[in-house]
Amino acid sequence: NEHQGFAPCWNRAGGFSFEACCPQKGRGANPWCFDAIFTEERCCEESDNEPQCWERARLQMSTSLAMAEAELAASGSAHMYAQVD
Numbered sequence: 001n002e003h004q005g006f007a008p009c010w011n012r013a014g015g016f017s018f019e020a021c022c023p024q025k026g027r028g029a030n031p032w033c034f035d036a037i038f039t040e041e042r043c044c045e046e047s048d049n050e051p052q053c054w055e056r057a058r059l060q061m062s063t064s065l066a067m068a069e070a071e072l073a074a075s076g077s078a079h080m081y082a083q084v085d
Helices: 040-044 051-075
Strands: none
């Protein structure tokens, strides 16, 4: 079974896939695939569905969302959009 990265990155809307987004032979990663939550580091690492990876990802996502909420509160804006499936 070939490495396919962290599965939740590819189970979201947008048609993202390991092959299209992560570094492959002869080319780097596609920066359009990643954001503050779904990072290249998280999505392309050799993690697959290991429990430790899920816990690390949950912690990082919680931290990212908390930082985004704090920025939103500081900006005075009433809108924030984040897609987490």
